[in-house]
Amino acid sequence: MSTEPSWDLYRTFAAVLREGSLSAAARALGITQPSVARHIEAFEQAVGGKLFLRSQRGLSPTDRALALQPYAEELVAASAAMLRTASADPEDIAGTVRISASEIVATEHLPPMLAAIRRQYPKLSIELVASDAVDDLLQRRADIAIRMVDPVQQALVARRIGTVQLGLYAHRDYLDRRGRPQSIAELPGHDLIGVDRNSSLSRAISGALPGIEHGDFTLRTDNTVVHLAAIRAGFGIGICQTRIAARDMALVSVLPDAFAFGLPLWIVMHEDLRSSARCRTVFNALAVDLRDVVNT
Amino acid sequence: MSTEPSWDLYRTFAAVLREGSLSAAARALGITQPSVARHIEAFEQAVGGKLFLRSQRGLSPTDRALALQPYAEELVAASAAMLRTASADPEDIAGTVRISASEIVATEHLPPMLAAIRRQYPKLSIELVASDAVDDLLQRRADIAIRMVDPVQQALVARRIGTVQLGLYAHRDYLDRRGRPQSIAELPGHDLIGVDRNSSLSRAISGALPGIEHGDFTLRTDNTVVHLAAIRAGFGIGICQTRIAARDMALVSVLPDAFAFGLPLWIVMHEDLRSSARCRTVFNALAVDLRDVVNT
DNA sequence: CCGTGCTCATCTATTTTCGTATAGTGAATA
DNA sequence: TATTCACTATACGAAAATAGATGAGCACGG
Numbered sequence: 001m002s003t004e005p006s007w008d009l010y011r012t013f014a015a016v017l018r019e020g021s022l023s024a025a026a027r028a029l030g031i032t033q034p035s036v037a038r039h040i041e042a043f044e045q046a047v048g049g050k051l052f053l054r055s056q057r058g059l060s061p062t063d064r065a066l067a068l069q070p071y072a073e074e075l076v077a078a079s080a081a082m083l084r085t086a087s088a089d090p091e092d093i094a095g096t097v098r099i100s101a102s103e104i105v106a107t108e109h110l111p112p113m114l115a116a117i118r119r120q121y122p123k124l125s126i127e128l129v130a131s132d133a134v135d136d137l138l139q140r141r142a143d144i145a146i147r148m149v150d151p152v153q154q155a156l157v158a159r160r161i162g163t164v165q166l167g168l169y170a171h172r173d174y175l176d177r178r179g180r181p182q183s184i185a186e187l188p189g190h191d192l193i194g195v196d197r198n199s200s201l202s203r204a205i206s207g208a209l210p211g212i213e214h215g216d217f218t219l220r221t222d223n224t225v226v227h228l229a230a231i232r233a234g235f236g237i238g239i240c241q242t243r244i245a246a247r248d249m250a251l252v253s254v255l256p257d258a259f260a261f262g263l264p265l266w267i268v269m270h271e272d273l274r275s276s277a278r279c280r281t282v283f284n285a286l287a288v289d290l291r292d293v294v295n296t
Numbered sequence: 297m298s299t300e301p302s303w304d305l306y307r308t309f310a311a312v313l314r315e316g317s318l319s320a321a322a323r324a325l326g327i328t329q330p331s332v333a334r335h336i337e338a339f340e341q342a343v344g345g346k347l348f349l350r351s352q353r354g355l356s357p358t359d360r361a362l363a364l365q366p367y368a369e370e371l372v373a374a375s376a377a378m379l380r381t382a383s384a385d386p387e388d389i390a391g392t393v394r395i396s397a398s399e400i401v402a403t404e405h406l407p408p409m410l411a412a413i414r415r416q417y418p419k420l421s422i423e424l425v426a427s428d429a430v431d432d433l434l435q436r437r438a439d440i441a442i443r444m445v446d447p448v449q450q451a452l453v454a455r456r457i458g459t460v461q462l463g464l465y466a467h468r469d470y471l472d473r474r475g476r477p478q479s480i481a482e483l484p485g486h487d488l489i490g491v492d493r494n495s496s497l498s499r500a501i502s503g504a505l506p507g508i509e510h511g512d513f514t515l516r517t518d519n520t521v522v523h524l525a526a527i528r529a530g531f532g533i534g535i536c537q538t539r540i541a542a543r544d545m546a547l548v549s550v551l552p553d554a555f556a557f558g559l560p561l562w563i564v565m566h567e568d569l570r571s572s573a574r575c576r577t578v579f580n581a582l583a584v585d586l587r588d589v590v591n592t
Numbered sequence: 593c594c595g596t597g598c599t600c601a602t603c604t605a606t607t608t609t610c611g612t613a614t615a616g617t618g619a620a621t622a
Numbered sequence: 623t624a625t626t627c628a629c630t631a632t633a634c635g636a637a638a639a640t641a642g643a644t645g646a647g648c649a650c651g652g
């Protein structure tokens with residue numbers, strides 16, 4: 001190993017890995033395809049091994065290249081975050097803030113809050129990542145995250161907003177048509193909207209709904225937005241945040257005394273960003289606004 | 297923002313931030329000072345603001361540059377880790393593995409183990425980071441970490457080796473000279489070696505040594521290697537792992553029944569590295585060898 | 593069956609970047 | 623006060639990377 005390769009090779013490598021071909025990576029990076037080819041060639045020579053198998057339909061990564069994928073993604077995220085931070089005056093409330101939140105929070109709660117924040121700080125721009133990945137902050141994919149699990153990381157500034165209350169809800173039309181269940185025991189006869197798998201909600205729900213099996217759900221989806229849309233469409237009985245349901249006159253609470261549980265709501269920021277005025281401002285503003293989402 | 301700046305600017309920026317001057321950064325990077333100056337200039341133009349105040353004694357970072365420091369360090373660590381991984385054949389047990397461990401473990405336990413591993417895999421090279429920072433793995437500063445606290449991170453492969461037993465020890469010469477304490481109550485009359493501050497051990501020790509105050513320690517150091525050296529030099533009574541003390545005939549256990557506590561020993565690796573043969577191999581080999589360090 | 597659209601590879605002219613050499617400036621030292 | 627030393631800034635020729643154009647191979651669809 002004589003000298004370290006140019007970091008631009010890393011950027012090109014990441015793009016090729018993501019796009020799947022030299023040409024596509026070139027388009028994404030705004031450079032030409034021969035340059036991309038040279039970069040990959042140089043990187044392969046630097047590490048002493050092939051990274052891609054060339055074919056007429058693109059490049060397929062070797063095991064060696066796949067092993068680099070997490071690093072490549074980390075570099076892309078960190079460099080983007082760095083450029084974003086660098087491009088903003090640290091004293092001024094301007095520049096871009098990336099916020100990560102669950103899909104439901106991002107679609108149902110955040111838009112009016114963000115609109116209000118932007119009205120107050122017109123030079124601010126917001127990027128909203130609708131994702132449930134808990135490690136967004138560490139991966140530098142977001143500046144601020146809104147989470148519904150207790151944070152375990154160090155080096156984070158976390159503030160607990162309160163508890164988001166959830167309950168069973170259905171559209172009034174559905175209940176008029178099918179009747180209102182009087183106990184949990186009657187639920188299996190109804191059209192139930194439930195979670196599929198891979199959802200952190202799964203365990204919480206099965207704990208709160210004794211006797212209801214995976215197969216009892218008539219519609220199963222891990223997409224919470226779809227879940228909510230199904231309730232609103234009168235498909236059946238599903239789980240919904242009480243504060244969201246309260247906004248919609250057509251939604252009626254089902255068995256509010258028998259089924260209820262809460263999730264913690266946190267707003268979290270990386271420690272390093274405390275010195276950034278724009279991140280601090282958005283963090284504090286959201287922390288206030290989000291109080292409308294919780295019940296306690 | 298027209299086009300993203302070259303990632304090489306980031307590398308140069310990180311070097312200037314670390315070294316404190318254009319010339320020093322140039323030496324560290326193996327390029328020339330005018331190139332470094334050009335890079336910084338280009339970066340400043342790209343972000344639209346000054347990053348350093350030039351002076352005859354070097355460059356001092358502005359607030360804006362300081363805000364970028366964590367990102368810069370992350371980029372440096374991730375790119376180094378990526379290059380390290382890329383330079384090794386994933387099938388072969390070769391290349392470099394970075395191991396992070398506490399100073400005591402790194403000095404007292406690991407050397408013979410690593411020597412044995414290297415005898416078995418001659419193409420392997422080892423980098424050993426003696427540090428107690430728990431986030432080494434997330435920062436990509438190390439591939440494998442040996443920790444004495446329970447891991448809280450997700451996305452880690454962690455294996456609990458057992459419990460490291462600690463006790464009070466002193467050199468035989470010291471005890472011959474000053475006598476052997478028969479109870480904890482007699483300890484304040486002795487020369488005690490203790491921890492200073494900022495040590496995770498502090499709380500554990502004060503819990504196990506009731507009645508002993510910070511001021512009762514005659515020698516206070518947070519450096520565990522110094523602590524051990526002081527015991528061996530006959531300075532007084534200090535805390536030592538029983539397995540380390542057992543190797544040294546001159547060290548005698550003090551109040552073994554009255555004072556004893558254990559710390560968990562973990563070996564931890566990032567999930568992504570499971571597919572790397574060399575990391576997996578070293579991980580497993582260390583997991584076996586480290587069993588000699590624990591008592592249970 | 594042949595065109596169309598995609599890909600990667602190769603060659604050359606041009607632009608960009610880099611290194612060398614040198615000048616200039618302030619602070620510490622004798 | 624003169625000198626040395628480390629630093630930054632500037633100018634210019636050399637080297638390197640880039641863009642552009644072109645050719646060839648493979649898959650898909652009419």
